[in-house]
Amino acid sequence: MIALDDTKLARVIGDFPILARPTSRGKRLVYLDSAATSQKPNAVIETLDTYYREYNANIHRGVYEIAARATDEFEGARAKVARFINAAPQEVIWTRNATEAINLVAYSWASNALHPGDVILTTELEHHSNLVPWQLVAQRTGATLRFIPVDARGELVLDDLDALLEGVKLLAITHVSNTLGTITPLERIIPRARAAGATILVDGAQGIPHLAVDVRALDADFYVFSGHKMLGPTGIGVLYGKRALLEAMPPFLAGGDMIRNVEYGRASFNDLPWKFEAGTSNIADAIALGTAVEYLQTLGMDWVRAHERDLLAYTLERLAPFESRGLAIYGPKDPSISSGVVSFNFADIHAHDLASILDTEGICIRAGHHCTMPLMDKMGWSATARASFYVYNTTADVDALVDGLEKAARVFKL
């Protein structure tokens, strides 16, 4: 169990300036919405500041000093991200976010590789970003969608996996459910999808911030994620793709930086990774994501995972007494197969009302469908409240949440 006086944790908290700022009601900020976006450490904020104050310049084509520094830092950040996931730098494509990365694969790979009758297999857990692009691909190509079901606890049902995999050209699957915290058993699913001949895309938006990821060991063909959920700035994300696949794919967006040679009538395209990076890149934010990755590496992803697992166990323990008072907790209740997310409803208090009441105490949680409407429908929930953890959360945050629930019970005269 985590001790609150843990000096490492205290140091981590001190690295996040926003956590030191009280709310307008003078409350301590209790940030429990990291699944939506994480807070940023000083090192990341300062990287942006230094970029704009010292060496802001367009990259790759500039011969002057600040352009050279910007280019080095930008490509250096790519190399840092590549090392973090055990990929080659050429396999790391900058995008705006996980969503754009999925759409890049949908347009450049799937629209060409899929044909009528082909099957796209995904799961009932997916975020809209890993579902709607495939609905549109299915419309464009005549492929059909199929789903790996979830059970009432929010775990994937793999009993019929081999049957489900029949005729599958693409498996698009989340690493971690943003609504329930479920960690999907990729190590069991991917080898079977591989054997069935499927191309595999993993939505790592909620995976990589919380779990050590080795894309080679995972054997995913594509792995996508967003910087803003892993201590990085908004506006930068990553598409990792296996080199041979990326080489074979046509460009997605066209324009500056992704070209090799252009005539009025035709163009040829640059090498990887630039082939997929059109227009001026989000230079500052890419560099700052490099800093975020370094910060996580310094913490150690094993520490991150252990910390969140302990917090989740503590939360489940503290929430248990509320179950007799109408608290329903969703998702797997086993911290070994769940990331730092707790989804729940409390008696007849609607999740939005709960979130508003908690807000008055400085507690930030999310309420609603969490961009997983079909899952909510299937489960029969109109909305859930969701608390999600990250490196800077403590048992004191969980205690605040529990006090907040007591307050909500009073307000709603439960």
Added chain:
Amino acid sequence: MIALDDTKLARVIGDFPILARPTSRGKRLVYLDSAATSQKPNAVIETLDTYYREYNANIHRGVYEIAARATDEFEGARAKVARFINAAPQEVIWTRNATEAINLVAYSWASNALHPGDVILTTELEHHSNLVPWQLVAQRTGATLRFIPVDARGELVLDDLDALLEGVKLLAITHVSNTLGTITPLERIIPRARAAGATILVDGAQGIPHLAVDVRALDADFYVFSGHKMLGPTGIGVLYGKRALLEAMPPFLAGGDMIRNVEYGRASFNDLPWKFEAGTSNIADAIALGTAVEYLQTLGMDWVRAHERDLLAYTLERLAPFESRGLAIYGPKDPSISSGVVSFNFADIHAHDLASILDTEGICIRAGHHCTMPLMDKMGWSATARASFYVYNTTADVDALVDGLEKAARVFKL
């Protein structure tokens, strides 16, 4: 003519921290590459800092205090940009940059609206970002490309415009040439293109930073630009589109935030502008672009234009004596039809060598093809050197450039 002791100009320069930082050789930074990317004023840098230190949160769905502030600032920035160009907020779509905005139109509008035999009319001046996407659209749809020619001075030849406009479904035209500074006569071209029934996209990447833009007066259907060239951060750009057109277009990228309702099998989409904004937006940089736009409005776009016109006139005057020593200046030499860009070559000194020599004096210029390879080929230039100006440049910067040319002449024993 601008006086160097102009107090407004002095104040502006003081707003840009990077300009106060000497280079590693102890030289004053003479930044003459704003056509590639502009420097950023303190106000913009501090907007980013404040966002991450005080109210970083995901937008639209959060009910807690910092999420509400982030949402307000984000949508407030959209309203600022809309006012800046005289559009409605619903018509302002955030993109990564001008290039993505053009590709959005290429995928969502052109791929559906164009058919075999349709003509896309563009110009011989275009940046690759406003050419290559249309080459790919032409491949996808069977449409053909046609070009408004440029003359030796880099001005568009409009003699045959009506013939060129025959059968044209799309006119894609730059507002200002990034290589030559040519301001295209949109007020003469657009009405005729409109009469011919064409849809009109203006690449404003080099227009809006330097000229007052009123999209309604211009009567463009689409106007695209990048924040990083107009004092804003990297990673944020804008697609302006007329509301009726945007309403009729299918979504481009799919995922969170752009949906209305999702079932496993199908989805419906959100209202404008969010229909085109999939995944977590570049929140911080959008807000900071709002600050950049405010900064420009405080300066006044008339002042910006007058300042750059004066600088250009001064530059042409100072460079004239070099012409007898082998300096060739390209583009229109009339500051009234040219934005703050001077492209040139100096005797047999290759542009890259010139840029390297100037770099040793702290002078940042660009050398190469400026992402306009076909124009370079047509003009018979293998590369040009380009100096480009913005609000913080002074006659002292031009004097430094002139001294740099003298140094290059000495180094190359001219």
Added chain:
Amino acid sequence: MDDFYRDFILDHYRNPRNCGHLDAPSASAEDVNPLCGDRIRMELDVRDGLIADVRFSGQGCAISQASASMLTESIKGMRLEDAAKLSKDVVLENVGIGISPTRMKCAMLGLRVLKSAAIGEIAGWPDEE
């Protein structure tokens, strides 16, 4: 926001008035708040230009449901054309205490749906008028 949830609000939330359906409504509309998923349907029985009866149904937070419940009470007997012109003040007066901006759309959903029913097409958000 916590002072918003007074007894009469909770009462309207837990015991909504005019909740259910009309047999043969002469006008109706339904909408969701895409941000939170709250959903409301309004059915009107209009006679001689007056709202003779009204029912609402839906699901969502206490703010949206209580606001809709109170709104149905406010509009009974009102002229349809007046209902079509209602401003957000009717809701604000019903609920009594200012609602935080993030929850304003929740409060206005019922009014928006009512106005849509009254004018026969989708109305805008009352708080954005």
Added chain:
Amino acid sequence: MDDFYRDFILDHYRNPRNCGHLDAPSASAEDVNPLCGDRIRMELDVRDGLIADVRFSGQGCAISQASASMLTESIKGMRLEDAAKLSKDVVLENVGIGISPTRMKCAMLGLRVLKSAAIGEIAGWPDEE
């Protein structure tokens, strides 16, 4: 960088050695530096595994053209298989003074093209080996 442009560099730039084309080259290659547009072509006359003659052509900056010109002098008479294995040092020694990292690809373009000609396929950038 300004100290890079010494007399012998400018001389190689303005009066390139072995510039032009061979009548019947036994190996050749051509490439551009996509960042700056510099272009170089190398043609080799290989006899008994030795580079008997070489010509280069192209356009670009003083660094790329002078480096290529000097390289052609360095490799005449060299075994083709040795040329294929040349490291960037041969260029760095020829030009004498360190080149700034931003211009390294300019200096290495000729070597890259030579190696491509020698191995019969596109070689990588010598500075990235």
